[in-house]
Amino acid sequence: MALTGRVALLALLACAIPLFVPHGWVIAAIAGALVALGALDFALAGNVRRLVLHRTGDTTIRLGESGTVGLIVENPGRRRVRALVRDAWPPSAGVTPRTFEIDVPAGERRRAELRLAPTRRGDRSSVSVTIRSTGPLGLVARQLTRQAPWTVRVLPGFPSRRHLPAKLRRLRELTGQQVALIRGQGTEFDSLREYVAGDDVRSIDWRATARRGEVVVRTWRPERDRRIFLILDTGRTSAGRVGDIPRLDCSMDAALLLGALASRAGDRVDLLAYDRRVRARVEGVSRTDLLPSMVRAMAPLEPELIESDAAGMVATLLARSRQRSLVVLLTELNTAAMEEGLIPLLPRLTSRHLVMVAAVADPRVGEMAGARGDLAAVYDAASAERARGERRRLKAELREYGVEVVDAPPDEIAPALADAYLALKAQGRL
Amino acid sequence: MTATATDAPAPESAGQVAGRRFRRWRGIVAALFAVVLLAVVLAALRPPVTSGYLDPEDAGRDGSRALAEIVRQQGTPVEVVRSANAAASAARSTKLVVVVRSERLTEADLTVLANATGSVLLIAPTDAALARLAPGVERTGTAPDTGPAEDGCALGAAAGAVDFGESHVYRAAETGTACYLYEDYDPASSFFRLVRSEGAKTVTVAGSGRPFTNRHLTEEGAAALGLTLLSAQGGVVWLIPDLPSEDEITGDQSFMDLVPTSVWLFFLQGLVAVALAALWRARRLGPVVVERLPVAVRSAEAVEGRARLYRAAHARDRAALALREAARERLVPLLGLPRSAAADPARAAEVVPLAAARSGLDAPTAYWALYGPEPGDDGELLRLTDLLDELERRVR
Numbered sequence: 147m148a149l150t151g152r153v154a155l156l157a158l159l160a161c162a163i164p165l166f167v168p169h170g171w172v173i174a175a176i177a178g179a180l181v182a183l184g185a186l187d188f189a190l191a192g193n194v195r196r197l198v199l200h201r202t203g204d205t206t207i208r209l210g211e212s213g214t215v216g217l218i219v220e221n222p223g224r225r226r227v228r229a230l231v232r233d234a235w236p237p238s239a240g241v242t243p244r245t246f247e248i249d250v251p252a253g254e255r256r257r258a259e260l261r262l263a264p265t266r267r268g269d270r271s272s273v274s275v276t277i278r279s280t281g282p283l284g285l286v287a288r289q290l291t292r293q294a295p296w297t298v299r300v301l302p303g304f305p306s307r308r309h310l311p312a313k314l315r316r317l318r319e320l321t322g323q324q325v326a327l328i329r330g331q332g333t334e335f336d337s338l339r340e341y342v343a344g345d346d347v348r349s350i351d352w353r354a355t356a357r358r359g360e361v362v363v364r365t366w367r368p369e370r371d372r373r374i375f376l377i378l379d380t381g382r383t384s385a386g387r388v389g390d391i392p393r394l395d396c397s398m399d400a401a402l403l404l405g406a407l408a409s410r411a412g413d414r415v416d417l418l419a420y421d422r423r424v425r426a427r428v429e430g431v432s433r434t435d436l437l438p439s440m441v442r443a444m445a446p447l448e449p450e451l452i453e454s455d456a457a458g459m460v461a462t463l464l465a466r467s468r469q470r471s472l473v474v475l476l477t478e479l480n481t482a483a484m485e486e487g488l489i490p491l492l493p494r495l496t497s498r499h500l501v502m503v504a505a506v507a508d509p510r511v512g513e514m515a516g517a518r519g520d521l522a523a524v525y526d527a528a529s530a531e532r533a534r535g536e537r538r539r540l541k542a543e544l545r546e547y548g549v550e551v552v553d554a555p556p557d558e559i560a561p562a563l564a565d566a567y568l569a570l571k572a573q574g575r576l
Numbered sequence: 577m578t579a580t581a582t583d584a585p586a587p588e589s590a591g592q593v594a595g596r597r598f599r600r601w602r603g604i605v606a607a608l609f610a611v612v613l614l615a616v617v618l619a620a621l622r623p624p625v626t627s628g629y630l631d632p633e634d635a636g637r638d639g640s641r642a643l644a645e646i647v648r649q650q651g652t653p654v655e656v657v658r659s660a661n662a663a664a665s666a667a668r669s670t671k672l673v674v675v676v677r678s679e680r681l682t683e684a685d686l687t688v689l690a691n692a693t694g695s696v697l698l699i700a701p702t703d704a705a706l707a708r709l710a711p712g713v714e715r716t717g718t719a720p721d722t723g724p725a726e727d728g729c730a731l732g733a734a735a736g737a738v739d740f741g742e743s744h745v746y747r748a749a750e751t752g753t754a755c756y757l758y759e760d761y762d763p764a765s766s767f768f769r770l771v772r773s774e775g776a777k778t779v780t781v782a783g784s785g786r787p788f789t790n791r792h793l794t795e796e797g798a799a800a801l802g803l804t805l806l807s808a809q810g811g812v813v814w815l816i817p818d819l820p821s822e823d824e825i826t827g828d829q830s831f832m833d834l835v836p837t838s839v840w841l842f843f844l845q846g847l848v849a850v851a852l853a854a855l856w857r858a859r860r861l862g863p864v865v866v867e868r869l870p871v872a873v874r875s876a877e878a879v880e881g882r883a884r885l886y887r888a889a890h891a892r893d894r895a896a897l898a899l900r901e902a903a904r905e906r907l908v909p910l911l912g913l914p915r916s917a918a919a920d921p922a923r924a925a926e927v928v929p930l931a932a933a934r935s936g937l938d939a940p941t942a943y944w945a946l947y948g949p950e951p952g953d954d955g956e957l958l959r960l961t962d963l964l965d966e967l968e969r970r971v972r
Contacts, residue, residue: 151853165838177848245861276862289859291863518961525886529883
């Protein structure tokens with residue numbers, strides 16, 4: 147039950163009546179008339195309880211894009227339903243319009259379209275649908291809040307996918323598919339073919355030439371079917387915002403680009419999100435299904451405000467991958483966390499795997515280091531230089547253990563990680 | 577969506593918003609201002625009622641001593657009383673009670689006067705005084721100042737035309753006389769400036785005190801009218817009440833008693849309307865949606881916090897150390913030395929001469945910049961920063 151503004155307006159207009167008929171019963175009569183009109187209107191209003199709600203529309207939306215979700219209102223009752231509807235979603239779902247009007251004749255159904263422009267990654271569920279069905283006089287409404295469940299998974303934006311074509315071109319150069327005359331780099335023997343003018347003479351296979359009587363060259367290609375383990379650290383250090391984006395989201399973006407690239411290069415990619423337990427995992431997925439699986443697994447991940455358990459992470463990893471693989475750890479170069487957590491465990495890890503640590507650097511620290519002018523700026527610069535010095539020492543220490551380190555600001559981390567991967571592939575170190 | 581809606585509106589400045597609001601409201605503000613101005617002007621133009629108005633002992637312009645003296649000279653004693661009780665006790669059936677400034681009479685005073693004997697002359701009475709003292713006469717309005725009015729009745733025949741100025745007008749009593757009709761309204765109606773009611777006792781009501789004041793008594797017909805009205809065998813009791821004291825008023829009607837029922841009902845109904853409007857606005861369209869938001873911690877917060885701590889503690893030593901180390905880290909590769917040379921103070925002997933040679937600074941300055949002691953004050957710390965920047969720039 148809800149009143150409309152018309153009731154108040156009628157009551158206000160009725161203020162004039164006692165000025166002409168100054169008797170106490172006039173007030174009671176006006177109230178009685180209003181109640182009677184309201185009761186009549188309420189009785190004639192369309193039945194909300196019997197409405198049937200259905201949903202259609204998108205189930206996944208990429209962050210930064212928008213999608214639509216439909217609400218279908220079916221009216222099996224005998225009276226027409228004219229109603230104001232509020233389809234309530236969490237604010238970060240970015241739903242428009244907030245409320246809308248529907249007019250469903252008896253026995254029919256109407257569809258309303260909602261536009262979702264989410265502002266945050268993760269699952270967004272419809273909270274409730276409130277329907278306020280107004281009577282024919284427009285005085286009183288029947289109101290009911292119902293459930294019409296629907297969940298939209300907001301996927302990571304993957305803005306670095308614009309770098310993918312360039313990195314794939316570089317990959318094709320490595321594999322020798324693109325330009326025939328360049329000797330394919332890599333260490334894995336591919337095939338023998340006839341010498342063509344312009345081929346590198348160092349690649350001539352003299353033994354085969356002697357056997358065949360014509361000049362034959364060897365071709366090479368990079369190794370294939372290597373395993374790559376992407377590990378997302380979802381602990382407290384991943385919650386920090388770099389610019390306006392959590393560090394975790396930057397890491398995800400970099401992981402997605404690397405995953406896309408590595409799967410095209412013929413490597414097998416697995417993903418693990420870990421803080422004190424496994425938050426998400428993608429394992430043994432086919433090459434074509436890799437990217438959608440990764441995106442879907444990453445969507446609901448949130449940074450947890452707990453210290454990551456490096457020992458548990460290493461143990462989980464070692465239990466999962468028997469063969470040698472490239473372990474890419476997307477985390478933050480935090481001295482305290484690293485020295486207590488990961489560094490003592492590195493020998494166990496590097497003895498079996500090639501380890502790469504990718505960290506998002508905060509451009510704000512660089513800005514502060516360059517600050518000059520007054521005393522506050524100089525202290526800012528000193529503090530920033532100290533932070534950078536610690537980071538430098540940590541990177542040097544990690545490199546001593548044979549760990550590859552990629553440290554780049556948020557807009558460069560994804561291509562930098564891809565380049566590091568391509569460099570490893572070109573060197574045949576995978 | 578229409579084309580106009582898709583056009584991004586240019587954001588308004590605060591000044592533009594204020595200007596738009598001013599343009600929207602200026603009509604209303606101007607009208608209100610005009611109303612206030614008009615009220616002030618009208619109030620200023622109105623002749624003020626002085627303290628001695630119609631006082632038979634006041635010789636001022638608005639007093640009535642002249643009229644009282646004339647009446648005395650005609651042989652009619654004039655007794656001036658200043659309270660209703662005195663007037664009632666002085667009143668006899670042969671006497672005339674003149675009541676002026678009746679706005680000073682309380683309800684109790686009016687009761688006393690109504691029970692007193694003798695005929696009554698009311699000059700410009702209030703509605704309450706009129707209702708209690710002249711039951712047959714009803715006020716019908718106010719006539720504007722139209723100059724001398726013709727008498728048109730026996731009562732005023734002796735005086736002829738008299739200027740009443742702005743005056744109350746009354747309906748004629750059923751038995752009695754009525755004079756000085758205000759004719760600008762419908763002539764058949766009842767807008768008389770002077771009315772006499774002949775009931776149980778004779779009550780005369782004059783709509784204005786103007787003809788009886790010292791200033792206007794010399795005007796045409798005014799004195800004659802005054803003498804006619806104030807002629808009584810037993811004499812005249814002229815009541816000009818003093819201002820009632822606080823405890824006399826207590827028994828009087830309060831403001832609330834004076835508000836008519838219809839107004840109370842109007843407000844009651846208004847209250848109902850407000851309550852209904854409140855119910856209308858208070859009803860939410862569904863519950864409030866809560867959302868668990870992720871924490872927003874800026875990544876550089878620890879670094880910024882440390883900078884503020886340095887500053888609060890004046891940690892020049894730490895700051896200088898960090899700045900020097902960072903500068904050495906950047907310089908050493910430029911000088912062609914291994915990176916390990918940067919962190920090791922023992923290798924200052926290698927770094928400083930090279931840095932001095934490449935930058936053109938002298939060796940002690942370069943040594944102070946790269947390995948010197950803690951700066952003594954804030955100025956020195958600032959100079960150190962500038963020197964390090966300068967050194968680095970020159971080496972590059």
